Amino acid sequence: MSRADAASLPPPSRIARLPPALAALLAHLPGLLIAALLLAGAPALPPLVLALLVGVIAAGLAVYWRLPPWWRAINLAFVPLLWLGLAADLDPRWYLAGFALLALTSLGAVRTRVPLYLSSARAAEELARRLPANGHLLDLGCGLGGPLARVARLRPDARLEGVEAAPLNWLFARLRLLGRAEVRLGSLWNTDLSRCDLLYAYLSPAPMARLWEKARAEMKPGSLFVSNSFTVPGVSFDEVVELDDLSGARLFIRRMG
Numbered sequence: 001m002s003r004a005d006a007a008s009l010p011p012p013s014r015i016a017r018l019p020p021a022l023a024a025l026l027a028h029l030p031g032l033l034i035a036a037l038l039l040a041g042a043p044a045l046p047p048l049v050l051a052l053l054v055g056v057i058a059a060g061l062a063v064y065w066r067l068p069p070w071w072r073a074i075n076l077a078f079v080p081l082l083w084l085g086l087a088a089d090l091d092p093r094w095y096l097a098g099f100a101l102l103a104l105t106s107l108g109a110v111r112t113r114v115p116l117y118l119s120s121a122r123a124a125e126e127l128a129r130r131l132p133a134n135g136h137l138l139d140l141g142c143g144l145g146g147p148l149a150r151v152a153r154l155r156p157d158a159r160l161e162g163v164e165a166a167p168l169n170w171l172f173a174r175l176r177l178l179g180r181a182e183v184r185l186g187s188l189w190n191t192d193l194s195r196c197d198l199l200y201a202y203l204s205p206a207p208m209a210r211l212w213e214k215a216r217a218e219m220k221p222g223s224l225f226v227s228n229s230f231t232v233p234g235v236s237f238d239e240v241v242e243l244d245d246l247s248g249a250r251l252f253i254r255r256m257g
């Protein structure tokens with residue numbers, strides 16, 4: 001996609017600019033109301049049908065409000081899965097284990113508003129293709145190290161660096177990339193961006209404006225700023241690459257001046 005195409009992308013709706021949890025809650029309200037009315041009129045309706053109805057309406061609203069693509073899947077599945085979980089009468093320790101895992105990988109997301117989700121292999125292949133010979137790739141918020149590991153395989157000449165704030169993610173990435181990449185436990189805000197030839201960020205809308213200011217101040221001319229899925233308000237990109245993967249994600253690429 002060209003810079004002009006990128007500029008013509010539809011702006012996020014007003015709902016899409018709300019905190020994600022609030023937008024998701026709003027998307028569920030109409031379906032929950034309809035389900036409650038149906039239940040009052042026809043109490044014999046199977047609960048799973050009602051749960052699916054709520055999910056379909058919430059997913060439809062995610063499409064209508066142009067929420068990021070993954071919210072369609074989350075909204076579609078959330079209430080049906082909740083109902084299935086309750087109906088299955090699971091041992092409560094499973095919920096505790098799930099919560100512990102979520103806390104160790106993503107508790108920081110409450111503060112940073114950047115949860116853990118993973119780049120596709122296609123995204124990493126695009127990074128490998130664009131990194132100059134012997135280039136230095138920096139993954140800000142490197143998660144479980146997937147993109148770095150894939151680039152390591154495709155580009156043995158690359159110098160690879162990641163920084164990650166969540167301890168469990170960091171440990172996993174560090175062990176996975178032992179001897180191949182420098183993976184630091186820490187904040188991207190304390191990371192020097194001046195050495196990298198390609199900066200990769202797959203974060204969330206929340207930090208993008210601040211990250212862009214940091215990138216402009218620190219990145220060297222000619223280096224590449226690549227954001228997966230999230231643009232920077234008011235900034236045009238040189239290239240937008242459709243990844244054609246399951247997530248429907250795009251890479252927003254800008255060469256620093």
Ligand SMILES: C[S@@+](CC[C@H](N)C(=O)[O-])C[C@H]1O[C@@H](n2cnc3c(N)ncnc32)[C@H](O)[C@@H]1O
Nearest residue numbers: 112114117118119141142143164165187188202
């Ligand atoms: C969406 S995931 C992306 C993971 C990986 N880059 C990938 O593409 O597969 C974002 C990651 O950034 C981490 N993160 C969020 N805020 C951070 C910060 N301020 N400093 C370092 N890492 C951060 C989160 O813990 C999470 O693992």
